[in-house]
Amino acid sequence: MSSLKTGVVMRTDAKFVHVEVDGVVVQAAPRGVLFGMDDVRREQKNPVAVGDHVEVDLATTPAGVEKVLPRKNTLSRIASSHDPREQVLAANVDQVVIVGSLAKPKFSSNRTDRILATCVWQHLPAVVVLNKIDLVDDDEFEAIRDTYEQIPVPVIATCAMDGRGLDELRETLRGKTSVVYGASGAGKSSLLNALQPGLNLKIGKISKFWDAGKHTTTFSQLHRLAFGAAVIDTPGIRVFRPYGVPVANVRDLFPEFERHSKRCHFPDCSHDHEPECAVFDAVESGDIPASRYASFVEMLDEARQTKPPVDEVEGEPLEE
Numbered sequence: 001m002s003s004l005k006t007g008v009v010m011r012t013d014a015k016f017v018h019v020e021v022d023g024v025v026v027q028a029a030p031r032g033v034l035f036g037m038d039d040v041r042r043e044q045k046n047p048v049a050v051g052d053h054v055e056v057d058l059a060t061t062p063a064g065v066e067k068v069l070p071r072k073n074t075l076s077r078i079a080s081s082h083d084p085r086e087q088v089l090a091a092n093v094d095q096v097v098i099v100g101s102l103a104k105p106k107f108s109s110n111r112t113d114r115i116l117a118t119c120v121w122q123h124l125p126a127v128v129v130l131n132k133i134d135l136v137d138d139d140e141f142e143a144i145r146d147t148y149e150q151i152p153v154p155v156i157a158t159c160a161m162d163g164r165g166l167d168e169l170r171e172t173l174r175g176k177t178s179v180v181y182g183a184s185g186a187g188k189s190s191l192l193n194a195l196q197p198g199l200n201l202k203i204g205k206i207s208k209f210w211d212a213g214k215h216t217t218t219f220s221q222l223h224r225l226a227f228g229a230a231v232i233d234t235p236g237i238r239v240f241r242p243y244g245v246p247v248a249n250v251r252d253l254f255p256e257f258e259r260h261s262k263r264c265h266f267p268d269c270s271h272d273h274e275p276e277c278a279v280f281d282a283v284e285s286g287d288i289p290a291s292r293y294a295s296f297v298e299m300l301d302e303a304r305q306t307k308p309p310v311d312e313v314e315g316e317p318l319e320e
């Protein structure tokens with residue numbers, strides 16, 4: 001009988017890949033062959049990611065990850081400003097749940113827009129969760145909610161403290177594999193703990209939020225929730241740069257620009273310097289929120305500066 005089994009990657013750390021095989025999590029070492037197998041993989045920083053379906057050999061000690069099965073999709077970014085390779089944060093996911101706190105830490109439209117743009121690029125459905133609604137007044141909350149609903153993206157308002165929005169969040173997660181992404185301190189662990197008492201994810205202390213480099217979660221981990229959901233808790237990544245977006249495609253990552261862009265004077269208008277740009281006019285008139293346009297311009301500039309990937313072996317910390 002073959003000792004090869006198929007399993008799901010629950011977590012990766014510096015040494016081991018934690019693979020769920022027949023309901024049990026085993027630690028396995030990736031085989032050398034997985035590094036630099038083909039041109040695609042050589043440009044990836046990590047050959048195995050959370051959510052991957054892998055073949056493991058349980059006959060060796062430690063067990064070995066022999067093969068990564070074809071992926072349905074990935075959530076990826078450029079590894080860091082010093083490492084242009086693709087970093088796969090999760091594979092085989094149904095949606096990305098973007099948790100943004102409305103206060104403490106302050107809501108970041110730039111962070112939210114970057115991950116949303118990545119979801120458009122990678123064809124991943126996204127949901128925005130606006131957490132800590134107890135900390136802001138209605139006007140502030142509604143302005144942010146409207147910005148995302150007009151894209152359109154579904155928005156759920158939550159408070160991990162008093163339970164508002166948790167039923168809606170539970171139904172959104174049920175039956176799916178979701179990446180839960182957000183700033184350190186946004187309340188990801190608090191929300192997951194509230195949905196499943198006993199999960200016992202570590203909750204960050206408020207005083208640590210602004211202490212750069214200190215995060216309670218330092219690796220992505222897949223959790224199975226008893227109501228029938230799989231969630232991948234991600235570390236508090238600061239800068240999310242989508243991988244492999246050509247300059248000409250950046251504008252497509254902001255779907256609400258589309259209905260205006262037909263009226264731009266130039267059919268290939270980049271919406272950042274051309275005269276008679278209908279997208280720019282829409283920003284001026286308030287039809288497109290200025291925060292969205294600012295994120296777009298920043299990502300466009302970044303795409304223009306991105307050099308083609310180079311082969312680099314040096315390890316980089318996950319967070320930046």
Ligand SMILES: Nc1nc2c(ncn2[C@@H]2O[C@H](COP(=O)(O)OP(=O)(O)O)[C@@H](O)[C@H]2O)c(=O)[nH]1
Nearest residue numbers: 132159160161184185186187188189190203204
């Ligand atoms: N006021 C308020 N505080 C919250 C809420 N959700 C989380 N927090 C607090 O925010 C801090 C960070 O939460 P945590 O779950 O560790 O955030 P994570 O880094 O995204 O996992 C903790 O002190 C929580 O108690 C909320 O809805 N309202």
Ligand SMILES: [Mg+2]
Nearest residue numbers: 188189216217
């Ligand atoms: Mg956390």
Ligand SMILES: [Zn+2]
Nearest residue numbers: 264269271277
């Ligand atoms: Zn234009």
